[in-house]
Amino acid sequence: MNINITIDGLDSLVTNLSSKIHQGLLNVAENIKAEEQFATSGKLSQSFVVENISNNEVLIDNNATNKGVPYAQFVQWGRGPVTIKYAPYLVFQINGQWFKTKQVGPALAQHFMEAAIDATAPYIEEMMLEAIYE
16 A cells, blocks of 8 residues: 655656755655554554655555555555454454454544645645745
8 A cells, every 4th residue: 555646747847946846755755654653553653665756756655464465455444344264263462362253343444644644734835835935
């Protein structure tokens, strides 16, 4: 699961601002990453990566997995009920207590990405204005 931040046409419109905008995008991505880490815990909070794609594009990715299954999207958007098919039980721990069951109900969406972007939005405007007026 990832967030892709792109400003289309940046290079042709404002080539002299490209390096300032690029650094600003990297800063914004790091701020969003920090907000997402604050809003999550465990493997999810430790698995955010900011990737430099180009002068006008930065990618924020989360590569958290549980037994090989990427699960950031299930935290973000929720999931339906889970019923065991290939093992005797689902086994998991909550607050130090272990549980064994054949089925668990749905998990509600937590929308940590939107919260991180909303928290970072004022910085995006500030970054753009600083780049233009420097």
